[in-house]
Amino acid sequence: MALALALADRGAYTTAPNPRVGCVIVKHDEVLGQGWHARAGQAHAEVNALREAGDQARGATAYVTLEPCGGHGRTPPCVDALIHAGIARVVVASVDRSQHENHGVERLRAAGVVVEHLPCPEARELNQGFFSRIERQRPWVRIKLAMSLDGRTALATGESKWITSAQSREDVQTWRARSCAVLTGSGTLHADNPRLTVRLADPQTAFVAPLRVVLDQDLKGPTDAHVWDGEAPTLIFHGPAVTPQGVPPDSVRFRQVGLSDGRLDLHQVMACLAEEGCNEVQVEAGAVLCGALAAAGLVDEWLIYIAPLLLGSDARPLLGINGLTSLAEARQLSIVEQCLVGGDLRLRLKPLGGESALSAVVAEAI
Numbered sequence: 350m351a352l353a354l355a356l357a358d359r360g361a362y363t364t365a366p367n368p369r370v371g372c373v374i375v376k377h378d379e380v381l382g383q384g385w386h387a388r389a390g391q392a393h394a395e396v397n398a399l400r401e402a403g404d405q406a407r408g409a410t411a412y413v414t415l416e417p418c419g420g421h422g423r424t425p426p427c428v429d430a431l432i433h434a435g436i437a438r439v440v441v442a443s444v445d446r447s448q449h450e451n452h453g454v455e456r457l458r459a460a461g462v463v464v465e466h467l468p469c470p471e472a473r474e475l476n477q478g479f480f481s482r483i484e485r486q487r488p489w490v491r492i493k494l495a496m497s498l499d500g501r502t503a504l505a506t507g508e509s510k511w512i513t514s515a516q517s518r519e520d521v522q523t524w525r526a527r528s529c530a531v532l533t534g535s536g537t538l539h540a541d542n543p544r545l546t547v548r549l550a551d552p553q554t555a556f557v558a559p560l561r562v563v564l565d566q567d568l569k570g571p572t573d574a575h576v577w578d579g580e581a582p583t584l585i586f587h588g589p590a591v592t593p594q595g596v597p598p599d600s601v602r603f604r605q606v607g608l609s610d611g612r613l614d615l616h617q618v619m620a621c622l623a624e625e626g627c628n629e630v631q632v633e634a635g636a637v638l639c640g641a642l643a644a645a646g647l648v649d650e651w652l653i654y655i656a657p658l659l660l661g662s663d664a665r666p667l668l669g670i671n672g673l674t675s676l677a678e679a680r681q682l683s684i685v686e687q688c689l690v691g692g693d694l695r696l697r698l699k700p701l702g703g704e705s706a707l708s709a710v711v712a713e714a715i
């Protein structure tokens with residue numbers, strides 16, 4: 350299964366909106382076939398592994414990182430391919446609720462195939478965005494922020510280019526490439542005019558261009574901003590009081606959402622992004638929007654780059670969250686990864702207890 354997980358990870362930048370899946374066919378301790386899913390619309394991991402195994406697949410075990418599909422999508426069901434190839438046993442590392450109506454596992458068992466569930470946290474982690482969209486009808490939300498050692502993200506003037514090293518900024522590109530959308534607020538649009546595109550160090554690396562998303566309640570964002578340049582699709586969320594004027598380029602779309610406490614309803618925004626097929630959303634915004642997302646309980650992961658410099662107390666804070674009166678009210682996070690990137694410290698954190706709704710499915714029987 351470790352090999353199947355490594356294969357699945359090869360699709361990290363390309364499978365969206367599909368999940369990343371790997372499959373290994375084994376008989377008598379010998380690996381006969383390996384496969385992974387590369388792109389939506391192309392062959393699934395099981396089919397690629399079966400192709401490599403050929404006739405030897407008869408009587409073998411298939412290790413699959415995600416429950417095999419039982420329904421017709423853009424390709425035929427993997428369950429049928431496994432049965433047809435004569436696979437004797439299928440070991441599954443994670444459950445796919447989106448497939449349950451197709452009764453694929455029941456069909457495998459009815460055909461005499463032994464199906465075992467080997468719950469594997471790594472398999473959940475690999476597809477946390479896909480599982481979030483399927484199980485919570487909202488994407489997995491990761492906030493990326495670059496800050497100084499004293500927790501500041503921009504000078505009081507708004508200047509923030511650059512707090513962190515070139516290597517950290519290159520690293521951010523790989524996280525963008527994993528994401529289905531890169532989201533910002535109108536404050537950052539005005540201050541930085543970001544491109545929000547993926548520029549990987551190796552230009553040969555394949556990826557699916559993430560959707561660029563801007564929250565611009567009153568549509569005051571300039572139409573000559575980079576997000577209008579057609580280099581990647583762009584979706585602009587606005588409030589009910591305004592309507593888009595003029596004819597936007599093909600790459601730019603608008604969606605209206607309602608308000609909550611006078612601001613765009615962030616839960617509605619995320620539900621819309623799930624409808625758009627977004628698994629992972631990377632937020633690259635300022636203190637106002639990042640604070641609002643945190644306050645709405647919509648942040649699943651923090652990616653923080655800490656640069657060894659001091660910007661002083663009049664510089665802008667990490668988050669616009671006010672009003673805590675006791676330490677007991679503090680938001681608790683746990684560090685899940687730490688490393689040095691260039692001269693900066695990169696931390697990956699998750700809210701304590703934040704994944705409980707998603708984790709419950711790990712132990713679900715199939």
Ligand SMILES: NC(=O)c1ccc[n+]([C@@H]2O[C@H](COP(=O)([O-])OP(=O)(O)OC[C@H]3O[C@@H](n4cnc5c(N)ncnc54)[C@H](OP(=O)(O)O)[C@@H]3O)[C@@H](O)[C@H]2O)c1
Nearest residue numbers: 494495507509534535536537566612634635636637638641
């Ligand atoms: N260090 C870093 O990693 C980093 C990253 C990004 C940005 N920055 C810096 O951050 C600064 C900009 O930050 P900012 O806080 O002013 O802007 P922001 O967080 O990027 O955007 C905030 C704006 O988003 C809009 N918005 C729409 N719906 C919202 C909602 N539900 N909740 C909150 N906001 C909503 C609001 O403007 P409307 O009402 O007009 O829609 C709001 O003023 C810049 O100086 C930039 O350089 C730093």
